[in-house]
Amino acid sequence: MSREIRVTVNGIDHVRHVQPRKLLTDFLREDLELTGTHVGCEHGVCGACTILLNGQTARSCLMFAVQADGADIVTIEGLGENGNLTALQEAFWANHGLQCGFCTPGMLMCAGELLRRNAEPSDHEIREAISGVLCRCTGYHHIIEAVRDAARGQVGESKTSVPGAAPQ
Amino acid sequence: MKPSAFEYFRPTSIDEALGLLERYDFEAKVVAGGQSLVPLMNFRLAAPAYLVDTNGISDLSYIRRTDGVIALGAMARQSEIEDSPVVAESCPLLHEATKLIGHRTVRNRGTIGGSIAHADPSAEYPTVLLALDGEVVVRGPAGKRVIPARELFLTICTTTIAPNELLTEIRLPVLPAGTGSAFVELNRRHGDWAIVGAAAVLTVGRDGACSDARIAVAGVGGTPIRCSEAEDILEGRGLDETLFEAAAERAAAAVDPVDDLHATADYKRAMVKVFVGRALTLASERCRRMPDV
């Protein structure tokens, strides 16, 4: 028996009918076609499905869409403003804070929540804040650097410079 | 990995919830934060026919301090507890344990009531409840009853709360001045279930002797375990490392863990000694730092 729910996602109100068992992740990806939120484990460990639920991070694979009735949700698609990247997104870009990009929605959500709670996080606090999101590409270093830079408002050109470049 | 079908209810009052639990009994499950139940449902290990969502009950998420007791509504989120100045000040053990639960994202949804009712033997909150001799309030068809921590946990994920009852409140005593506490745990990876967790609470009187010692451990049995014999070693004595070691050894001797993928039973037993010892040392440092009464 499907139920009607009303949710605001990235500022847009939606009214939809869902089966009670439909996971919020699947609702966002299938019903609303917001495929930026990713599914990595469906048991609340990998963090790729993290969204903002009423302003706080939540794992959308551990919620049913019916439970989100009345909620205000932000997904990765709703992070930027007017088509511009946020400072955090810019910092990820500049610091190579993503490779395959699959964990990126979770990383951005969790790092963003950290920076809202703590404007000057230590490296340890950054690590802790993103430790609920698994990444298998980056080894996390560039992500930590990105969050650190975003916190300091230092987002600019890629800084990496190592020898070995092209003695052609 | 998709859950089986269920009928969903979102009661807005405790009475409405109790009515549903009464009607569906064993077939119903309460979902609070969902951080433990929903993974089980996604794996189809749990397949309740009726899901009673208590997130719509508005008056269950308070954190109050009254008359030497901190009372927390069952739906108080772990992140609210983490950020609560009342908790930090009046129940530092709860505050410290909260920060060890999963990750911030988990704590944003997870509730204290859900964690205690789920009764995972490796979880932090059941261990804190037992260490502090707290109690829980449950409501059922026959009205309200209060269950002391020592009578709450039966075995893995099993409590004395009946299927038609709802956990509504958690009560923890505010400990006297001169009390220090610590929650430490060992896990292979940050945020995981503890292989071994240890909570210690020590109260030192004016004479410098330990007037009250409480030790509980997680992860080494079907429930969190209170280490009474180890406590006896400490009570009435002046605290020092030798005594802590003796108490920790006694705690380790009293548990009977089993092997799992991550650790052998022998290792877990040895770690009870190490982590009870560490918790005691930390707790005693903290109680000495407390101002005199």
Place this chain on the structure above:
Amino acid sequence: MASTNRWVGKSLRRKEDVQLLTGKGQFADDLKFARLTHAAILRSPYAHARVRSVDTSKALELAGVFGVLTGAEVGRLSRPFPTGMPTRLPYFSAAVDKARYVGEPVAIVVAENRYIAEDACELIRVDYEALPAVTDAEDASRDGAPLLFEDLGSNVVNQRLLSYGDVDHAFANADVVIEHDFKFHKYSSTPIETCVAVAQYDQATGVMTIWSNFHGPYSLHSFVAKGLNLPENRLRLIAPTDIGGSFGIKIGIIPYLTLVGLAAKKTDQTVKWVEDRREHLMALNSGAERTAYYQLAAKRDGTILGIKAKYVDNNGAYIRAPEPANLYRTTGNTTGPYRTPSLQIDANCVVTNKSPTGPNRGYGCQQLYYCQERMVDLLAEKLELDPAELRMRNLIQPDEFPYHTPSGGLYDSGDYPAAVQKALDMADYATLRAHQEEARRQGRLVGIGVATGVEPCVSNMGYLNIAFPPEQRAKPRFHGKSGAGEAATVKLDPMGQVTAILGSAPSGQGHEILVAQVIAENLGVSPDAVNVVAGMDTFTRLWTISSGNYSSRFASAGLSAFAEASTKLREKILRVAAHRLGSAQDQLRVVDGKVFVGDADEPAIDFRGIAGIAHWNPDALPDGMEPGLQVTHLFNYTPARIIDEKDRVNSSNTYGFIAEVVMLEVDRQTGEIEFLKFVSVHDAGVIVNPQRVEGQVYGGLVHGIGGAMYEELAYDEKGQFLAGSFMDYLCPTAMEIPDLDIGHVCSPSPFSTMGTKGCGEGSAMTAPAAIANAVNDALAPMGVRINELPLTPSRLWTAMNGAGATKEVVLAERGNE
């Protein structure tokens, strides 16, 4: 042309990132289809069981179910996958008569959505006859062990004794011979995106189209076609632009492409299957477990004379291509960076009731270097030499390149002593040793580990033939293999814009920006102006049999192909321009897409003008020139030769180098490891984008740490799989990783066009060895050694407290006189 590097060597931001940062990536599960149906797979809960019957009637009655395909039907509709070895195994995409591992597909359900498909799986009744299972490769090798394939009479399905150089002489004349055995465990890469396949069969044309995150090697296209019983030109494989990581593991998707394809054909639906995490851990792919027995012969001064090793690889229930390559991929670099003149390998490929194995970042090298680098440390201990010094004494010297290894490897370039010295300097090795001594005096368990490894890049398909003995290879009907090709297409479009088309199916490595940098360099345009088309379509792209994303081949082979293609395109552009301008070609310069004659300040023509001629007005082209401006270059390595009669083969084409120094402390009470220093020095040849290389190094290293300390696909002795969730399969988080100091040396490869080598596997190969060496060094004062992974706190504690440790055996110790 521009004479200095404007673009190559710069850490340009990736072209890929904005899409991914805004949630607009196109991963396989994001693709939209009309009237899509969804599949769920029913899997065997038994490690070994006969499937007596499968009753699907109740499942078919469920509303929303379109059909069920059982293993028995798969057996009828399909053909077994080819096996790259003399022994043929009946390997199908589902259990036809027997299930041989927990998680083997038994049936696939197609339904309206995944939820209903899973409901239907629960309604299927399977009658299993449980059979005894065997999980350990050595147990499986013994007489009387339960047989996975009764017809074969043995679970050892491939065996080769490979001898290079005079190993008997080496051992007879050694001052010291040490012997040790090792166990390397089963783990995976677990990319955060699992496998996805969407299949659609067109009855009219007979074409099966499968969209999936399969990224090659596209040699396996023919395997899937065979499984589907289709001519290869009726199978179209499409990969989306974004693939959420793989690290080799997703090559294991090939049976699912077949299974989902068969289900689509049977039900006449467009069918999507998304692997869930439990399926991924339980049944996809993993690196092979290896039990290894090593003997090493050396002179008293530490000179290594020879190695004898027996590998027993546990390849799980089936040999899935490219297996048994875990045994053979490393052939050319078996002796690593050392001048080891002789070698004997007794290679055994064994089937057991565990999930099948395949490439896992490092493919074969982590097993190899873990054992070999432990042996070097044990030799150092025996001879009372510093392990770093012992390595220095045995390293191949810079003037010896290109270097022929005894097993056929042709190392292209390198300066191993410089790289090792750099790692030692960065770590301040002497000071570390002093600190260690001080810590030991305080009773602390501090250890230092050094490990080195040669990083093979761009597999030569020739190594696959090692599974066949020379006498079989000599038969006239034997089809030998060689080659390591890659295809690149670069176009100047009709209005003068540049487009590049990849054949490499990237999964996060940043191929797009690298190609843009190389083309920008060669054509004299801005990288921003180059449109790079990722993804793959076997019907419309030009690809080679070895195309794809694996064996660290992109920076080496892929960029070579693009460098060659863009150079050819530049030639044509300049010829058109010279003809048009009536100038000599060598008088022309290109800057930002504009062509200048001599020292002129004003451009004489731009790319748009040139494209206008080539595309719109071929009448104005030089006589005989083809119209258009499109170049496809098929690149191949000349050293990618076929195996010789003595089993020598240059198994890869460019060879990087890794040197690592680790300092760590083991908590005496808990067995926990804390990193105190981690230095990793890499030689990846010429670096096109340093930040990309750094990203690969970090990623590979953390994967190596995961393997060494956290990750294990654990089974019980009955073959039950125990690590079916991310709660029990532990991937390191940001809290577990050390700070890392990365260093580089650069030895340009003479074989790749720009001197590049690969770097994608890197420390995943060496970190387990470095960490194991450091842990053993830390525990040395206790007289404890550990020869197993992962190095969990429980395991270390158990070893420190008297069990689970081993001692090496000194076989012989002779005087020189």
Place this chain on the structure above:
Amino acid sequence: MKIKGETTFDASPDRVWNILMDPEIISQCIPGCQELKEVSDDEFSARLRIGIGAVSGTYEGTLRINDRVPPSRYAMVFEGSGRGGFVKGSGEALLRAENGGTVIAYDCDVEVGGLIASVGQRVLEGVSTFLVGQMFSKLQGFAAQEEAA
């Protein structure tokens, strides 16, 4: 997984034996047993609903009793399956008189397969121990009743 242990009954071996061989009693003591049918002298079919916390499932299977040597030993083979996978095992129970009562020493080799094994290993052994304990405590209750009667 090994399930091994000893438990003491305040009843003579003969009485304990009779209790253990009484399907009616056994069905009341096996946790969650909804049905236990005697298929033949030595074989029973059973349906169990086992619930631990939120995790519950119905299992159907068979139990065969072998090598009965009253009142001192018997062996058993059992298997069952349900949503969570399957359980399969064999074991032996030895009864001996001690201090006026009876000690049962049991030793079972149990394979738990499928879903529960792959995601529930952390709690599997603890749950098994609990269920076995629950069964024995009920049996002990029956033994005490019988003795009193």
